[in-house]
Amino acid sequence: MGLLILFFVWIAIPAVCLAPPLPTRFSPVVEETNSESSMALPSQEGQEAREDEEIRKPVDEKVVRATLAAxxxxxxxxxTSGESWIAQRTMVEDxxxxxxxKKDKDSWRQxxxxxxxxxxGTCPLxxxxxxxxxxxxxxxxxxxGTFAPYRAYEPQADVWVDVFILKGFMSLGPAKEEIRRPPPAQASSGVNRFAERGANVR
Amino acid sequence: MRLLPILCGLSLLGLPLQAHDVLLISGGPALRSFEKYKKASHDKYWGNFIDSALTRAEELKKDLKAGDKIVWLVFRPSYTRRTAEDQTDYLKIIEERGAKLGLSPTYFDNKTQLFTLLRRDGSKEKPKICRLEYFGHSNKKCWMFDYSNRVDGGGLEPLVVHVDDLEKISGSSFTSDAECVSYGCHSGEEFSQRWRMIVGRPMVGAVGKTDYSDGGMPKLSNGKDGSWVY
Known part of the structure; x- marks a missing residue:
């Protein structure tokens, strides 16, 4: 009898210790079925979402771009078809x-x-x-769009500037750097040379 | 010689020998979409150059010689675009305001049309101009009927009269004693002198800015040592 008990213990203990774990409530159940439409368990979705979060983690640059009013x-x-130009919005007071x-191949100097x-009715600014x-x-x-056959009068510098008639545009995002080149000005009169314009601010 | 007694008779009767036109020119307002956020934002009120011209018309009517008439020229495109922006029919309002003084606006759409309107031969259909007054945007070299309306901060070439264009205005369209005034900013600093040299009639213009903000006739801006000069 004692030998039988020892034999049973010798057999049973490894069987219990080395047995594969019983499936828990949250562990995936792999069922071999012929059906291709296997329902994903909530645990699987959660795992994918966590992976996505890691992949789509917002980069600082993206956050800055998204918060720009532009x-x-x-x-x-x-x-948005036909000949196109690259344009950079530059603001010069008054x-x-x-x-x-500029054209694609040109530098900003040109x-x-x-x-x-x-x-x-087609494209506002x-x-x-x-x-x-x-x-x-x-x-x-x-x-x-096209360049207009007429020019515009710049009253501060008393110069004529080209007019571009906009038919369409595509946004390219923020420029890498500001263009610091001054706009055209007559040699005798730089920007704001006679900046005092009409006071009819009513 | 035979006409002399008739002419003398007419003058004795007080009948005018020849009627003349008094020309008032109203430039156009800027668009608020361009001007709204600027430090010096122009034309919050659309009718600066309409009200001032009509105020002046009322004054001039009192001293108008028999037979003379006031011709009110209005630059239409800027009001049309401001109408679209503000959703208010300004052309209708302009016509209503003019009608109160018995005036009907004569619209022009570009400087070529203006030059045509200024071409006079002294005939009954095209009487000579005895007075011309301008209300609108300007700098020392240019009348800008169109300002900050089609493009931001400027005017298109066909819609402004630069001193280089003055050769297209003939001095013979004016009477020998015609008076001209520009109520735009800075006209007295160069435009007036060039007008006198090219057109042949003196023009009063402002040194410094003119201010329409109180409504009615513009005045020289305060604190800038402005003055009216020929």
Whole structure:
């Protein structure tokens, strides 16, 4: 009898200790079925979400971009086919114009300062989508349209600037750096040379 | 010689020998979408150049010579665009305000049309101009009917009269004693002198800014040592 008990203990203890764990409530149950539509358990979803969170973790740059007011600008608007230019919004206080515009292959040194004219019913100026006109300062766009056959008069510097008629645009996001080149000015009269304009501020 | 007694007779009867036109020109307002957030924001009120011209018309009417008439020229495109922006029919309001003084606006859409309207030969259809007054945006070199309306902070070339354009205005369209005044800013600093040299008639203009903010006739801005000069 004693031998039988020892034999039983010798057999039973390893069987209990080395047995695979019993399935718990949260452990995945792999069922071999022929069905391809196996329902995922909540535990699986949670695991994937955690992995996604790690993958989509917001980068500082993305957070900054998302909080820019210019993020309200539509990604694409108007007629976006045909010849295009790269444009960077540049604001100069009391100076006529919108910013700089260049062809893809050109450098910003070759860019032209333009006054921007929207096309009624087709494409308004990009800043009109934003709370304030300066909200897209140093923002870049791909512009579609043509140069106007006429120029615009810049009253501060008494110069004529090119006019670009905007037919459509695509937002390219914030520029890497500000363009610090001054807009065109006559040699005798720089920007704000005679900045005192009409006081009819009523 | 035969006409002399007739002319003398007419002058004795007090009948005018020839009627003339008094021209008042109203430039256009800026769009608020361009000006709203600027430090020096222009044209919060759309009708600065309308009210001032009409106030002046009322004054001039009192001293108008028999036969002379006031012609009110209004730059239409800026009011049309401001109408669209404010959702208010400003052209209708302009016409109503003019009608109260018996004036009907003559619209022009660009400087070429203005030059045509200024071309006079002294005939009954095109009487000479005995007075011209301008109300609108300007700097020392330019009348800007269009300002911050089509493009931000400036005016389009066909919609402004630069001193280089003055050759297109003939001095023969004016009477020999015609008086001209520009109520825009800085006109007295160069525009007036160039007008006198090219058009041949003196023009009073402002040194410094003019201020329309009190309504009615503009005045020189305070504290800038401004003055009216020929």
């Amino acid at each position: 993020a309200h600008t539509p990604a694409k608007h108007g007629e 100076y006529c114009g919108w910013g700089w515009i 860019a032209r300062w333009v006054a921007l004219e929207g096309t009624r 990009p800043h009109t989508f934003l709370p304030r006109p300066e909200d897209d300062k140093n923002y870049q766009y791909r512009f579609f």
